[in-house]
Amino acid sequence: MRAFYTSVLLCLLSVSGCAGVTSAGEAARFDPDQPTVLITGSNRGLGLEFARQYAALGWNVIATCRRPKAAAELQMLAAQFDRVAIEELDVTLDRDVQRVAEAYAGQPVDVLLNNAGIYGNLEKQTLGSFDYEELKRVLDVNTIGSLRMSEAFLGNVQAGRQKKIVSLGGGMGTPTIGSMFGGHYFMKMSKAAHISAMGTLQKDLEDTGIIVTMISPGRVDTQMLKDSGYTGKSISAEESATLVIEMIAKLKPEMGGRVILYNGRTIPW
Numbered sequence: 667m668r669a670f671y672t673s674v675l676l677c678l679l680s681v682s683g684c685a686g687v688t689s690a691g692e693a694a695r696f697d698p699d700q701p702t703v704l705i706t707g708s709n710r711g712l713g714l715e716f717a718r719q720y721a722a723l724g725w726n727v728i729a730t731c732r733r734p735k736a737a738a739e740l741q742m743l744a745a746q747f748d749r750v751a752i753e754e755l756d757v758t759l760d761r762d763v764q765r766v767a768e769a770y771a772g773q774p775v776d777v778l779l780n781n782a783g784i785y786g787n788l789e790k791q792t793l794g795s796f797d798y799e800e801l802k803r804v805l806d807v808n809t810i811g812s813l814r815m816s817e818a819f820l821g822n823v824q825a826g827r828q829k830k831i832v833s834l835g836g837g838m839g840t841p842t843i844g845s846m847f848g849g850h851y852f853m854k855m856s857k858a859a860h861i862s863a864m865g866t867l868q869k870d871l872e873d874t875g876i877i878v879t880m881i882s883p884g885r886v887d888t889q890m891l892k893d894s895g896y897t898g899k900s901i902s903a904e905e906s907a908t909l910v911i912e913m914i915a916k917l918k919p920e921m922g923g924r925v926i927l928y929n930g931r932t933i934p935w
């Protein structure tokens with residue numbers, strides 16, 4: 667019965683916006699023979715690197731970010747590659763997500779990359795100085811934002827050939843890694859809830875061929891790592907994105923609903 671509801675839902679999602687709609691992707695001269703990736707938070711850090719590398723691989727790239735006008739490096743990428751379309755999208759805003767989902771209705775998406783994320787202020791997530799408004803902000807972006815994106819673009823992913831929904835990170839949300847050190851509550855909580863949401867989504871979609879997974883990109887030298895207070899060894903965004911993209915290409919159905927490292931090792935719950 668659940669499979670029936672899922673297939674009806676996916677039909678409705680894909681039919682609702684197909685014929686007659688000029689997608690923003692067409693405006694960016696997407697090649698229908700090439701796969702398509704949709705990335706959140708693609709103005710900097712890992713998101714920008716994913717956009718660059720997928721564009722260089724010949725993919726159609728729907729590169730979303732909160733402030734396209736301020737995204738100089740992304741604008742340069744779009745000027746270089748016809749198949750990069752930039753869309754304004756804040757993952758915490760229903761109206762943004764719906765607007766972009768409507769613009770791309772009928773556009774197959776092979777990989778939905780839930781990359782946008784925030785660490786949250788460290789002091790505000792330290793015992794003795796908790797700020798629950800900050801907790802809500804972190805959950806809003808990291809957990810709710812990714813679920814909102816996954817639901818809104820489900821029909822697009824179902825229409826894609828590769829059918830993958832990938833969220834970045836998750837290691838800190840597992841007891842295996844999260845319990846190795848104290849503090850950092852909000853980040854850990856947001857990723858734990860994210861893992862739960864993605865695992866449940868995978869269960870709901872098990873008869874659709876869609877793979878839902880979380881990939882931990884390692885410790886990557888981006889603004890987020892600075893926000894975490896970590897000062898040890900890290901890898902570059904370029905190196906990490908290459909490994910994650912290779913991992914995405916190798917994803918298998920049995921990896922669905924799990925948190926895996928960029929090298930393919932499963933992080934135990």
Ligand SMILES: NC(=O)c1ccc[n+]([C@@H]2O[C@H](COP(=O)([O-])OP(=O)(O)OC[C@H]3O[C@@H](n4cnc5c(N)ncnc54)[C@H](OP(=O)(O)O)[C@@H]3O)[C@@H](O)[C@H]2O)c1
Pocket residue numbers: 706707708709710711712713731732733755756757758780781782783784807811834835836882883884885886887888889890891
């Ligand atoms: N760096 C690491 O070591 C590491 C480790 C594990 C997991 N990750 C994961 O990797 C992902 C990317 O992080 P990063 O390291 O590249 O960090 P980053 O450089 O800080 O980039 C974060 C991105 O998320 C965007 N963002 C924040 N709030 C948003 C919102 N409400 N709507 C849309 N976009 C929003 C930011 O856009 P603005 O410029 O507009 O703020 C930025 O593009 C995150 O999900 C993170 O949890 C990173």
